[in-house]
Amino acid sequence: MKDGSMMQMSVGEALRLSPDEASTKAAGDLAIPGKWSRLAFDERAVWGECQGSGTRPYQVQIDKSGPAFRCSCPSRKFPCKHGLALLLLMARDPAGFSPAPAPAWVGDWLLSRRQRAEKQEAKTSCVADNDEPANDAQASRRETARLQRMAAGLDELERWLNDRVRAGLAQLPGQLAAWEAMAVRMIDAQLPGLAPRLRRIGRRVGKGDDWPARVLAGCGQLRLLIDAFRRLESLSEAVRHDVRGALGITVEREAVWSSGERLADSWLVIGQRVDEDEGLWLRRVWLQGRQSRRWAMLLDFAHGARRFDRNFTTGSGLQAELAFFPGNRPLRALAPADSGLSSEAWPPDAGHLNAALDALSQSLAGNPWQWPQPLLFGDGVPQGDRHGWWLRTADACRLPLRVRDEDGWALLAESGGAPLAVFGEWDGESLRPLSCWNPGPVCVDVLEAA
Amino acid sequence: MTLLHRLATEILLGTERRSPAMPALPDVFDGALTALCAAPEALEARVLRLAGALAVCGDCGFRPGTDGAAEAGGVLARCPPETRRPVTDPVLLSLLGQSLADGPDLLRRESWRLLADGGLLLPPSLLPRALSLAKKTPSLRAALRPVLGERGRWLAGLNPAWRYTADGPASGEALAEVDALREAQRKNWQEGSPEQRRQWLAALRAGDAGRGRTLLQENFAQLDARERLGLLEQLRSGLGPADEAFLDSVLGDRSKDVRQLAGGLLARLPGSRYVERMCRRLLACLRQEKKFFRPVWVLEPPASFAIDWKDDALEEKRGKSESLGERAWWFYQLARVAPLAWWSTTTGMSPARLIEWARKTDWSEALFRAWGDAFARQPDAGWATALLAALPLAGLSVDTFDLLDGLPIARREPYWTALLEGGARVIARGDLLTCIVRSLPDDVGELSADFSRRVLRDVRASLADNRRRDAALGQTLPEFVCLLPPACLDEASRDWPLGQAETACFNNTVARVLAIVDHRKTFHRALRQWKPS
Numbered sequence: 001m002k003d004g005s006m007m008q009m010s011v012g013e014a015l016r017l018s019p020d021e022a023s024t025k026a027a028g029d030l031a032i033p034g035k036w037s038r039l040a041f042d043e044r045a046v047w048g049e050c051q052g053s054g055t056r057p058y059q060v061q062i063d064k065s066g067p068a069f070r071c072s073c074p075s076r077k078f079p080c081k082h083g084l085a086l087l088l089l090m091a092r093d094p095a096g097f098s099p100a101p102a103p104a105w106v107g108d109w110l111l112s113r114r115q116r117a118e119k120q121e122a123k124t125s126c127v128a129d130n131d132e133p134a135n136d137a138q139a140s141r142r143e144t145a146r147l148q149r150m151a152a153g154l155d156e157l158e159r160w161l162n163d164r165v166r167a168g169l170a171q172l173p174g175q176l177a178a179w180e181a182m183a184v185r186m187i188d189a190q191l192p193g194l195a196p197r198l199r200r201i202g203r204r205v206g207k208g209d210d211w212p213a214r215v216l217a218g219c220g221q222l223r224l225l226i227d228a229f230r231r232l233e234s235l236s237e238a239v240r241h242d243v244r245g246a247l248g249i250t251v252e253r254e255a256v257w258s259s260g261e262r263l264a265d266s267w268l269v270i271g272q273r274v275d276e277d278e279g280l281w282l283r284r285v286w287l288q289g290r291q292s293r294r295w296a297m298l299l300d301f302a303h304g305a306r307r308f309d310r311n312f313t314t315g316s317g318l319q320a321e322l323a324f325f326p327g328n329r330p331l332r333a334l335a336p337a338d339s340g341l342s343s344e345a346w347p348p349d350a351g352h353l354n355a356a357l358d359a360l361s362q363s364l365a366g367n368p369w370q371w372p373q374p375l376l377f378g379d380g381v382p383q384g385d386r387h388g389w390w391l392r393t394a395d396a397c398r399l400p401l402r403v404r405d406e407d408g409w410a411l412l413a414e415s416g417g418a419p420l421a422v423f424g425e426w427d428g429e430s431l432r433p434l435s436c437w438n439p440g441p442v443c444v445d446v447l448e449a450a
Numbered sequence: 451m452t453l454l455h456r457l458a459t460e461i462l463l464g465t466e467r468r469s470p471a472m473p474a475l476p477d478v479f480d481g482a483l484t485a486l487c488a489a490p491e492a493l494e495a496r497v498l499r500l501a502g503a504l505a506v507c508g509d510c511g512f513r514p515g516t517d518g519a520a521e522a523g524g525v526l527a528r529c530p531p532e533t534r535r536p537v538t539d540p541v542l543l544s545l546l547g548q549s550l551a552d553g554p555d556l557l558r559r560e561s562w563r564l565l566a567d568g569g570l571l572l573p574p575s576l577l578p579r580a581l582s583l584a585k586k587t588p589s590l591r592a593a594l595r596p597v598l599g600e601r602g603r604w605l606a607g608l609n610p611a612w613r614y615t616a617d618g619p620a621s622g623e624a625l626a627e628v629d630a631l632r633e634a635q636r637k638n639w640q641e642g643s644p645e646q647r648r649q650w651l652a653a654l655r656a657g658d659a660g661r662g663r664t665l666l667q668e669n670f671a672q673l674d675a676r677e678r679l680g681l682l683e684q685l686r687s688g689l690g691p692a693d694e695a696f697l698d699s700v701l702g703d704r705s706k707d708v709r710q711l712a713g714g715l716l717a718r719l720p721g722s723r724y725v726e727r728m729c730r731r732l733l734a735c736l737r738q739e740k741k742f743f744r745p746v747w748v749l750e751p752p753a754s755f756a757i758d759w760k761d762d763a764l765e766e767k768r769g770k771s772e773s774l775g776e777r778a779w780w781f782y783q784l785a786r787v788a789p790l791a792w793w794s795t796t797t798g799m800s801p802a803r804l805i806e807w808a809r810k811t812d813w814s815e816a817l818f819r820a821w822g823d824a825f826a827r828q829p830d831a832g833w834a835t836a837l838l839a840a841l842p843l844a845g846l847s848v849d850t851f852d853l854l855d856g857l858p859i860a861r862r863e864p865y866w867t868a869l870l871e872g873g874a875r876v877i878a879r880g881d882l883l884t885c886i887v888r889s890l891p892d893d894v895g896e897l898s899a900d901f902s903r904r905v906l907r908d909v910r911a912s913l914a915d916n917r918r919r920d921a922a923l924g925q926t927l928p929e930f931v932c933l934l935p936p937a938c939l940d941e942a943s944r945d946w947p948l949g950q951a952e953t954a955c956f957n958n959t960v961a962r963v964l965a966i967v968d969h970r971k972t973f974h975r976a977l978r979q980w981k982p983s
Contacts, residue, residue, distance in 0.1 A: 011544035028548050029965040162494035168464025212458035220501025361510045368506040396517040409578035413605050416529035428509050442575050
């Protein structure tokens with residue numbers, strides 16, 4: 001999108017960047033040319049000044065390469081209503097913007113963004129080049145200490161799990177606090193990846209008739225992780241990364257950039273989901289390679305406010321060389337900051353459910369710790385009753401959906417009773433739809449309180 | 451039952467109390483599963499390891515359940531193909547979505563009307579929200595129906611809450627559901643609270659007026675006075691000549707309020723024997739005399755209260771706060787039942803001349819009150835014009851907006867203008883605009899450009915002159931701008947006092963107004979420009 005023209009973004013695409021409905025509404029009220037002055041653009045950015053409640057207008061700007069936003073208002077939302085309104089104005093009436101040289105406040109910001117990106121790049125190459133022995137020794141000492149703490153934590157977890165089995169599953173209901181306490185112990189033992197797993201299993205206790213089997217399954221998988229950690233050295237490097245990842249040891253982004261698998265392709269932004277848990281925002285953006293057919297997941301975190309460095313629009317294309325985190329079935333990836341989104345996308349190639357489930361089997365066999373898994377198929381008809389929603393295939397298979405009732409109706413409306421291409425996150429029991437394609441993209445739900 | 455379920459059942463009580471029987475494992479993965487259970491380790495570790503392995507196998511080999519024989523028949527019928535196009539233009543889509551989310555209703559109705567005029571339909575993605583909204587807001591339904599298309603009707607047929615859209619004969623399933631609902635409500639009638647009974651009767655009257663009346667008639671004697679009154683009120687919906695006999699019987703009810711309500715309902719049936727009787731009595735109060743060789747009508751209210759009047763729910767004694775005298779009170783009770791047309795037919799005078807005549811009698815208050823009542827029952831454009839021209843009229847029981855309801859929209863504007871110019875001292879602008887917006891029927895299009903400009907000028911001036919806070923204006927102005935004709939939209943987006951400290955309290959209103967005006971402009975433009983491929 002780095003050209004002298006305006007950004008080609010539709011109103012729908014612009015609104016999909018909105019952090020919540022209140023922002024959408026507020027931006028709608030602000031997207032009136034009369035409230036703006038100095039609406040202009042150059043080859044890198046679009047900007048304008050919006051009259052707010054104060055005496056000085058807010059300076060609002062968008063870096064076209066992101067799109068990334070910046071506004072002088074105090075809002076903690078991202079993008080704020082002004083940024084969103086500027087995007088809306090542009091989508092509705094590009095003629096209202098004139099080409100102009102960037103004023104200082106725009107130039108400064110772009111410069112700082114560029115410098116930050118360069119610094120990041122320098123840091124990346126630094127990691128690749130500077131393999132100093134002193135650093136190595138320090139890192140190795142740190143690693144040994146951490147592994148010891150982790151081993152002790154896993155010993156404790158083993159004892160705890162054995163005690164549960166010894167006392168019997170029937171004793172578990174009403175002990176939610178014990179799972180939480182154990183989760184906290186695991187974080188202390190530098191095993192943060194186990195905390196959400198423990199909490200999830202704890203929440204399953206007593207829910208539905210088959211909860212003992214589901215809880216036992218969860219505990220059993222924790223046991224497998226303990227086993228895997230104890231024989232980490234005997235595992236292949238790729239599997240080692242998966243186990244470490246499941247326990248919560250992440251690979252530094254710089255290392256991914258320097259040594260991760262690279263794959264250049266046209267990637268389709270096929271769905272995204274944002275969750276919030278006690279002020280920590282987590283976003284998964286799902287991509288599918290056009291030529292490679294590979295899945296990729298961009299995972300980002302934000303603290304305090306829903307503020308991510310980059311915004312993605314479901315249904316847009318991303319021409320980029322991704323860097324994958326190491327693993328047996330690499331899925332998590334990084335996208336270069338300067339890769340541009342294009343609205344010229346293509347509908348995903350959604351096949352039969354059986355083929356999608358076969359691919360899912362392969363994926364889980366490669367890395368059983370990765371949840372959720374991407375699932376896309378095109379032969380399901382949405383159906384629902386008072387118990388819930390599901391996708392029904394021609395051979396009468398029912399794939400349960402985890403969806404709000406209104407979203408179930410929206411899927412049904414899109415389908416008209418015909419098979420619909422649906423993409424979503426599979427959690428082992430149900431599919432949480434994130435988008436459907438008819439043939440263009442329709443987002444199902446981006447944000448639902450965690 | 452899966453292996454995992456079997457294993458879980460085995461350790462429900464705990465290995466401490468009962469040693470679990472490990473399930474027999476299939477010979478897959480070269481006996482790897484069996485080897486897991488045989489490792490020389492604590493029993494608990496082996497159980498957990500096996501459970502973990504089974505869980506991973508289960509995840510990897512997941513196959514969804516299939517419809518049983520019972521559900522196999524429940525396959526959805528596909529939606530028939532559309533004959534018109536749903537909107538696909540992104541700008542129109544986003545504006546439609548925005549108005550659905552934020553309103554106001556007038557904006558929603560306009561958007562849908564414009565789509566229907568252009569032969570377009572709502573896109574499938576917005577149908578569920580629109581259907582749910584119109585379920586809550588019945589006034590949106592008429593505008594929604596033409597833009598639902600086959601997809602919307604198909605969808606509505608699948609959701610009992612959206613059945614209100616059905617304008618054709620209901621499907622067998624839908625009828626069965628209605629019957630089930632009725633059965634539940636019939637129970638409510640027998641065992642429910644008075645309020646539940648009232649709701650049931652209202653629903654029944656709306657669907658089958660005759661059944662509703664019969665039900666009420668059968669149970670009427672057993673109800674107490676308050677409930678008789680509340681339930682009788684429900685006959686107002688679907689009232690027709692078939693109700694006359696029952697209402698006649700209620701004229702002799704023990705409760706005064708119930709009797710009077712029955713009389714009021716009978717008055718709504720112009721051909722009823724009750725109205726005939728009253729008109730006959732009324733006629734006896736009128737006579738023609740020659741005055742200066744010209745015949746004039748003379749009104750002579752009854753000198754005494756006839757004994758049989760009581761049978762028609764007339765009251766001999768006045769209320770303590772009644773301003774009419776005794777004879778006027780008796781006369782008023784007769785006169786309020788007569789349809790307005792009766793006066794013109796009987797006397798040969800036009801509404802304007804009748805008003806003039808009434809003014810000169812000693813009984814004008816009783817007459818105006820009676821005519822007001824009759825007008826409220828049956829609005830009439832001729833009478834509305836005459837009464838509006840003669841305002842103020844002491845005793846008239848309807849207000850200006852009630853009278854305006856009797857006129858076509860275009861003929862109401864001069865009166866609104868007059869109220870805006872002269873009456874603004876009496877009625878605040880916000881209240882006036884609220885009354886205008888509320889008084890318009892659901893299918894009204896736009897106001898005239900002249901009137902719109904007049905209001906815009908006036909409201910801007912009113913905002914600038916901020917001595918009086920007009921909260922109603924803040925509420926109603928955003929709705930009002932939905933009624934402006936497209937020719938006035940450019941003007942409506944200019945010259946608002948924005949960003950000034952004195953009018954800060956109106957900033958939100960003005961912002962909303964500007965957003966709606968911009969929304970409408972963009973919608974009109976996008977609809978004109980969109981060429982479906």
